[in-house]
Amino acid sequence: MNEQPLVSVVIATYNMGQYLPLAIDSVLNQTWTNLEVVVVDDGSEDDTREQMKKYGGDPRVRYIPTENKGQPQAKNRGLQEAKGDFIAFCDADDLWQPHKLEVQIPCFDNEDVGVVYSEVSYIDQHGEPVDKETPYERYSGVVTDKLVIKNFVPFGTAVIRRSCMEEDGAFDEDLPMGIDWDLWLRYSMNWQFQYVPDKTYTYRIWPGQMSKNYRGRYKNAFLILNKFLETHPNALPKAVQANAWADMYVSRGMSLATAEKLFFQPLKDVLTGLRYNFFFLPGWKALLKLLLGRARV
Known part of the structure; x- marks a missing residue:
């Protein structure tokens, strides 16, 4: 230019x-x-x-x-x-x-x-x-x-x-x-x-x-991801979409565990994430942290 x-x-x-x-x-x-x-x-x-x-x-x-x-x-x-x-x-x-x-x-x-x-x-x-x-x-x-x-x-x-x-x-x-x-x-x-x-x-x-405001961020992040995937259902392979949902749930769960010292709600999120992708490694790492109590220290 x-x-x-x-x-x-x-x-x-x-x-x-x-x-x-x-x-x-x-x-x-x-x-x-x-x-x-x-x-x-x-x-x-x-x-x-x-x-x-x-x-x-x-x-x-x-x-x-x-x-x-x-x-x-x-x-x-x-x-x-x-x-x-x-x-x-x-x-x-x-x-x-x-x-x-x-x-x-x-x-x-x-x-x-x-x-x-x-x-x-x-x-x-x-x-x-x-x-x-x-x-x-x-x-x-x-x-x-x-x-x-x-x-x-x-x-x-x-x-x-x-x-x-x-x-x-x-x-x-x-x-x-x-x-x-x-x-x-x-x-x-x-x-x-x-x-x-x-x-x-x-x-x-x-x-x-x-x-x-992490709770507000995640609330809107779920809306945004859902909107994008509904608008462009064939834009990404199903495996990528599953990873996106898995990461969303696991990330929210660990944010709640870290910031609010919670256990059951983060556990539910992490397990939901793993249901989207059983082989999602960050999900298993998060589960281990929760069970060992390290995410809430």
């Missing part, structure tokens, strides 16, 4: 005035210069509007205050307002690294690639680095068979080709959580994904954030 195409960066925010300017500044400080930032304020009740006044004279930043309708609606409003050939995301409490777009956008030279994503680093609520292992293996190419088992695409790292949205839709507004996994599954049916190992995105870990 000889000329820089326009990249639209959507930031949906709700009561994140303390972090929002840091997120915006990290995007504006990109080595990639042809970009716009679309900030959709989902009815914030803090000082977000005051914080946004500092960007009033910057033509690269558009501030769109709305009524509080939830993050899917806010993100979709951002997508509607985006003018770029490519669309990227940054959560209001996170940060971009300056080279993010410079290393990711060239991957779109391959016209089959619809989503380019990268690796993540972590900080705490005060901005101090946090050591955390990468939870999932990353994949490139045609990834539906891997993605249906684990959402290995960190949301804020993703840059999408505008055609993805135009051809395969935006976020499902009926889902309060897990909307990115639902989106990636749909996009994976028609587009390739490309992983860039650079740490271009910094995820902030702080008390009270939605990502800690």
